[in-house]
Amino acid sequence: xxxxxxxxxxxxxxxxxxxxxxxxxxxxxxxxxxxxxxxxxxxxxxxxxxxxxxxxxxxxxxxxxxxxxxxxxxxxxxxxxxxxxxxxxxxxxxxxxxxxxxxxxxxxxxxxxxxxxxxxxxxxxxxxxxxxxxxxxxxxxxxxxxxxxxxxxxxxxxxxxxxxxxxxxxxxxxxxxxxxxxxxxxxxxxxxxxxxxxxxxxxxxxxxxxxxxxxxxxxxxxxxxxxxxxxxxxxxxxxxxxxxxxxxxxxxxxxxxxxxxxxxxxxxxxxxxxxxxxxxxxxxxxxxxxxxxxxxxxxxxxxxxxxxxxxxxxxxxxxxxxxxxxxxxxxxxxxxxxxxxxxxxxxxxxxxxxxxxxxxxxxxxxxxxxxxxxxxxxxxxxxxxxxxxxxxxxxxxxxxxxxxxxxxxxxxxxxxxxxxxxxxxxxxxxxxxxxxxxxxxxxxxxxxx
Amino acid sequence: xxxxxxxxxxxxxxxxxxxxxxxxxxxxxxxxxxxxxxxxxxxxxxxxxxxxxxxxxxxxxxxxxxxxxxxxxxxxxxxxxxxxxxxxxxxxxxxxxxxxxxxxxxxxxxxxxxxxxxxxxxxxxxxxxxxxxxxxxxxxxxxxxxxxxxxxxxxxxxxxxxxxxxxxxxxxxxxxxxxxxxxxxxxxxxxxxxxxxxxxxxxxxxxxxxxxxxxxxxxxxxxxxxxxxxxxxxxxxxxxxxxxxxxxxxxxxxxxxxxxxxxxxxxxxxxxxxxxxxxxxxxxxxxxxxxxxxxxxxxxxxxxxxxxxxxxxxxxxxxxxxxxxxxxxxxxx
Numbered sequence: 001x002x003x004x005x006x007x008x009x010x011x012x013x014x015x016x017x018x019x020x021x022x023x024x025x026x027x028x029x030x031x032x033x034x035x036x037x038x039x040x041x042x043x044x045x046x047x048x049x050x051x052x053x054x055x056x057x058x059x060x061x062x063x064x065x066x067x068x069x070x071x072x073x074x075x076x077x078x079x080x081x082x083x084x085x086x087x088x089x090x091x092x093x094x095x096x097x098x099x100x101x102x103x104x105x106x107x108x109x110x111x112x113x114x115x116x117x118x119x120x121x122x123x124x125x126x127x128x129x130x131x132x133x134x135x136x137x138x139x140x141x142x143x144x145x146x147x148x149x150x151x152x153x154x155x156x157x158x159x160x161x162x163x164x165x166x167x168x169x170x171x172x173x174x175x176x177x178x179x180x181x182x183x184x185x186x187x188x189x190x191x192x193x194x195x196x197x198x199x200x201x202x203x204x205x206x207x208x209x210x211x212x213x214x215x216x217x218x219x220x221x222x223x224x225x226x227x228x229x230x231x232x233x234x235x236x237x238x239x240x241x242x243x244x245x246x247x248x249x250x251x252x253x254x255x256x257x258x259x260x261x262x263x264x265x266x267x268x269x270x271x272x273x274x275x276x277x278x279x280x281x282x283x284x285x286x287x288x289x290x291x292x293x294x295x296x297x298x299x300x301x302x303x304x305x306x307x308x309x310x311x312x313x314x315x316x317x318x319x320x321x322x323x324x325x326x327x328x329x330x331x332x333x334x335x336x337x338x339x340x341x342x343x344x345x346x347x348x349x350x351x352x353x354x355x356x357x358x359x360x361x362x363x364x365x366x367x368x369x370x371x372x373x374x375x376x377x378x379x380x381x382x383x384x385x386x387x388x389x390x391x392x393x394x395x396x397x398x399x400x401x402x403x404x405x406x407x408x409x410x411x412x413x414x415x416x417x418x419x420x421x422x423x424x425x426x427x428x429x430x431x432x433x434x435x436x437x438x439x440x441x442x443x444x445x446x447x448x449x
Numbered sequence: 450x451x452x453x454x455x456x457x458x459x460x461x462x463x464x465x466x467x468x469x470x471x472x473x474x475x476x477x478x479x480x481x482x483x484x485x486x487x488x489x490x491x492x493x494x495x496x497x498x499x500x501x502x503x504x505x506x507x508x509x510x511x512x513x514x515x516x517x518x519x520x521x522x523x524x525x526x527x528x529x530x531x532x533x534x535x536x537x538x539x540x541x542x543x544x545x546x547x548x549x550x551x552x553x554x555x556x557x558x559x560x561x562x563x564x565x566x567x568x569x570x571x572x573x574x575x576x577x578x579x580x581x582x583x584x585x586x587x588x589x590x591x592x593x594x595x596x597x598x599x600x601x602x603x604x605x606x607x608x609x610x611x612x613x614x615x616x617x618x619x620x621x622x623x624x625x626x627x628x629x630x631x632x633x634x635x636x637x638x639x640x641x642x643x644x645x646x647x648x649x650x651x652x653x654x655x656x657x658x659x660x661x662x663x664x665x666x667x668x669x670x671x672x673x674x675x676x677x678x679x680x681x682x683x684x685x686x687x688x689x690x691x692x693x694x695x696x697x698x699x700x701x702x703x704x705x706x707x708x709x710x711x712x713x714x715x716x717x718x719x720x721x722x723x724x725x726x727x728x729x730x731x732x733x734x735x736x737x738x739x740x741x742x743x744x745x746x747x748x749x750x751x752x753x754x755x756x757x758x759x760x761x762x763x764x765x766x767x768x769x770x771x772x773x774x775x776x777x778x779x780x781x782x
Contacts, residue, residue, distance in 0.1 A: 191759045239749040264719040282730030284723035305723040351717040365717050394717055412761035
């Protein structure tokens, strides 16, 4: 009972402070009834060994989706670097059916899996497809979660992601983010003639679709935090303008008829308005447009570049970049405009700030010594940590749970190529995100529920 | 005894409540039928002792009352009156713990408005709308399933309550008398110039062999001016080129021009769009001051999207920090 897998849950973040304070070290030896729980502390986490068994078919038969569902869940969990998949070959014989509990003693002898997932696909009495699973604590020999999802068989992948979310949430105490989509810019062609198309895919690269055809240059798509809508810029009218696009209906519209070019859009947390930059007369300032009334409010008025605005999740403040002090730096101002306070004071310049959906951090791009890196800092500018470094890393976007960032990296030279990456903000190494071709400007969408 | 862990969970965010529910497995009481009520997005799916399920409606108020039945726990997920997500059934705690059934769902495949969310109650609904519509771009926009306006150009009047600037400060860009107070780094201020030998006079420019073509303009007049890093300021060379452009444009009123601002790859996308816009506007302002009608000039920024030199080094970057004057057929816009 001295498994090293069960550690302190010391979550960094306001929402969990109470939790952390009341939950000091959990030692399975002294509190055997304590549920299996994983430490997600800053820094490197020792991954929890978990085994996902191929799902059974109805009534113990085999179903072609069984192994595929297990594979999706394995992929989801392993991508977090918080879990480590344990092959199920040795364990599978110890779980004869979905209904019977595993032979835990043998499971512990034959593998080091601390958690086990068993499941089945079947149908409901009225004929709908059903995905069921149970999450087992191998040490405590208990079921600690079990869910059934029903619907159309074609949606099995969504259900599998949802199962992953449930497992992740149960074991880490943090919201999952596997049932999400990414919108990004697909890049083709040579560096001086890039064809850029908007594309959307599941967070793991599946179900890719193109949203634009490539005849107009498109840049910087941003997801609504509340819906399957995006805002982006397109050169469709010859100059950059901010557009709004509903992914489901494919309905799109231009946002406003401004005298100059508009760019750098980003939704408010409630999805009801969009911030953007307007360049006019050589000057760039930040404006807000209410999506219902279409009323426009100017938020900055400064003879400098004010751009890349992002709301705090409570909608009260805006972080943006400005070179008003001589170089690109980050500033925070009230949501209605007003005096702005500089928060970035490290070496180099700072750009593309994005407020975490948890509110506790601001992600940014830092340019220093000819290198670009993605970093995070507290909203008051403290606690800066640079997470990545390359010739060009840019454009961070938050997973909905505020624990992971995606960004793009572009290599140098005439054959430069862009690629999406994601990284856990608590540490670890960035991992490449699979896309059909070069990709940039990722935006992580909300959990689809 | 319930673990302190479970109690503490009740104090934290709603998102954690689901865990609390799942975790309260040691409560031996509710054997038989129990009813739990949904608690927002992740209501507890209590597997207490037996079997009660709880719906979890998106709206918090949901309903999810769920009845358990029997020691082996077959709690039914509540059906959610408000829509998405329906109930997730309770989990029995016996060794053969039952799996609660998710709530029922009312939206069928391909039902229009939208994919998986917010349809009926219950698990997952294949909305069937993914990929069924075509691409959108260049004016070809697929029909929206529900009809209605597809592309809306709002003509809402643009109002700028705080408008104070009319671009007058741009004079500093080519004003020999610009005050030192305007000097600041970046794009914010404008460094003053040395003596502008050419002044505003356009006399003395000759264009031998001029055939009025775009290629003549590009090759013989010069269609490109370069900038320092982060700068929107026109240097002596640039101003000389622009005087030639202005003189040529005066001779060819049949042309108007698009001023394309560009930046090198060593900046972020948004900043470079702004910087390119500032550069294009510097050129616009200078050409205007030389008498080229504003109606003949239009600016656009491509940021770092359209480099002409593809390498990644100082000489390539210097070539890419530019404004290109692109002739447009037609006397004005």
